[in-house]
Amino acid sequence: MDGEQYGLRERRTGPRDVPVLTLLVKRVLDGCAWRPVRAEFRFDPAAPMIVSVTLAPARGPSVLWRIGRELLHQGLFEESGEGHVQVRPAPGQEGGIAFLLLASRQSSAVLELPVPALAEWLEGTYEIVPAQTEGESLDWDGFISGLLDEPRRRAEN
Numbered sequence: 001m002d003g004e005q006y007g008l009r010e011r012r013t014g015p016r017d018v019p020v021l022t023l024l025v026k027r028v029l030d031g032c033a034w035r036p037v038r039a040e041f042r043f044d045p046a047a048p049m050i051v052s053v054t055l056a057p058a059r060g061p062s063v064l065w066r067i068g069r070e071l072l073h074q075g076l077f078e079e080s081g082e083g084h085v086q087v088r089p090a091p092g093q094e095g096g097i098a099f100l101l102l103a104s105r106q107s108s109a110v111l112e113l114p115v116p117a118l119a120e121w122l123e124g125t126y127e128i129v130p131a132q133t134e135g136e137s138l139d140w141d142g143f144i145s146g147l148l149d150e151p152r153r154r155a156e157n
Helices: 070-075 115-129 141-155
Strands: 009-013 017-028 035-042 050-057 065-070 080-084 085-089 096-104 108-114
Touching: 009 050, 035 108, 035 115, 050 070, 065 070, 065 085, 070 080, 070 085, 070 096, 070 115, 096 115, 108 115
Parallel strands: none
Antiparallel strands: 009 017, 017 035, 017 108, 035 050, 050 065, 080 085, 085 096, 096 108
């Protein structure tokens, strides 16, 4: 992460021309202390309700979080989410910064996100799969048959 600036972004394309957004975000430690963390945001039209976020700190292993796309988008502008994943705009920042709060059994983290870059990227995902149409691309029959077939597989084993 040497030589990178906070909020620096790079656009690449992945499978099926879906944009990948790479940001250098801040992990808030306490008060004014923070550490840079590389965050990669990925969107797969086959799972349009989810944004995959890979967090790669300078030291330590990468961590993958799957966050609801609508929760993430809404949280850039107003409080969103509860429990393990919450997003909210930073007070007094007028759309410049939002906080992503992540919690698991082992640890928790507060990340400072640059709203303009993330909002622009999310708008691009909504051009690929518009809001309220996410369920249309899901294979509900396959999902349900998989659920119904699972107990049968367990019984056979």
